[in-house]
Amino acid sequence: MTGGATSRKALVRRPSPRLADGLVTHIDRTPVDAALALRQWEVYVVALRAHGWETIELPPLDDCPDGVFVEDTMVVYKNVAVIARPGAEPRRAETATTEEAVTGLGCSLNRIREPGTLDGGDVLKIGDTVYVGRGGRTNGDGVRQLRAALEPLGARVVAVPVSKVLHLKSAVTALPDGTVIGYPPLVDDPGAFDRFLPVPEESGAHVVLLGGGKLLMAASAPRTAERFADLGYEPVPVDISEFEKMEGCVTCLSVRLRELYG
Ligand SMILES: NC(=O)NCCC[C@H](N)C(=O)O
Numbered sequence: 001m002t003g004g005a006t007s008r009k010a011l012v013r014r015p016s017p018r019l020a021d022g023l024v025t026h027i028d029r030t031p032v033d034a035a036l037a038l039r040q041w042e043v044y045v046v047a048l049r050a051h052g053w054e055t056i057e058l059p060p061l062d063d064c065p066d067g068v069f070v071e072d073t074m075v076v077y078k079n080v081a082v083i084a085r086p087g088a089e090p091r092r093a094e095t096a097t098t099e100e101a102v103t104g105l106g107c108s109l110n111r112i113r114e115p116g117t118l119d120g121g122d123v124l125k126i127g128d129t130v131y132v133g134r135g136g137r138t139n140g141d142g143v144r145q146l147r148a149a150l151e152p153l154g155a156r157v158v159a160v161p162v163s164k165v166l167h168l169k170s171a172v173t174a175l176p177d178g179t180v181i182g183y184p185p186l187v188d189d190p191g192a193f194d195r196f197l198p199v200p201e202e203s204g205a206h207v208v209l210l211g212g213g214k215l216l217m218a219a220s221a222p223r224t225a226e227r228f229a230d231l232g233y234e235p236v237p238v239d240i241s242e243f244e245k246m247e248g249c250v251t252c253l254s255v256r257l258r259e260l261y262g
Contacts (some may be wrong), residue, residue, distance in 0.1 A: 110149045206251050
């Protein structure tokens with residue numbers, strides 16, 4: 001181990017052929033094209049690689065329709081991976097392979113335990129501030145356990161309400177300068193964040209920070225992409241229509257690991 005080197009690894013999992021059987025909560029179910037989903041996922045993975053991320057593919061879970069939304073299975077802060085306990089019972093089978101993978105990468109492990117529930121999609125890290133959405137998938141005990149796991153490492157864990165969308169990061173993510181972005185009709189409390197910038201499209205609220213000011217975003221938010229370009233960022237659009245039909249967004253298709261020591 002040579003301490004100090006920052007790695008850029010991203011965990012991904014290819015979509016199940018049964019993607020269409022996944023959960024939908026806040027939107028109407030519409031037909032999903034599993035073959036198109038696979039092609040969109042491949043383009044997403046290529047975009048990560050093209051911007052300097054080493055992608056690590058977790059074992060496929062064809063019997064877990066929502067397994068592609070790998071972000072929900074863990075939270076990584078510094079060198080610690082907190083294995084989630086998904087709020088939706090059918091998704092709990094997804095965490096075992098995630099745990100194996102992060103153990104192999106040298107992370108220290110912690111986990112959310114019963115009666116706590118927590119989905120990784122409810123956790124937004126901005127520097128050492130960790131916002132956690134208390135909503136449909138993450139309960140108060142999950143918040144308490146996350147706080148107990150991360151505060152000794154230097155994090156400030158801030159619980160915020162989530163009632164209008166599936167996960168906190170379905171409502172808000174953050175630009176590289178820490179400004180929280182969100183589509184106002186879907187954000188419970190914009191005042192919970194130090195700086196909040198409204199965006200004009202729902203999926204415009206979701207960005208993956210690729211580094212160097214590049215923002216991986218859904219192609220379905222062109223007006224927001226223009227605004228971000230106007231702020232000096234470089235949007236990298238990907239079409240994820242089939243995942244959006246299952247309430248997914250760009251963030252939930254990968255877990256980015258930035259602070260592992262290799
Ligand atoms: N972090 C995320 O936004 N994950 C999306 C999960 C979608 C999946 N259909 C679910 O309901 O769990």
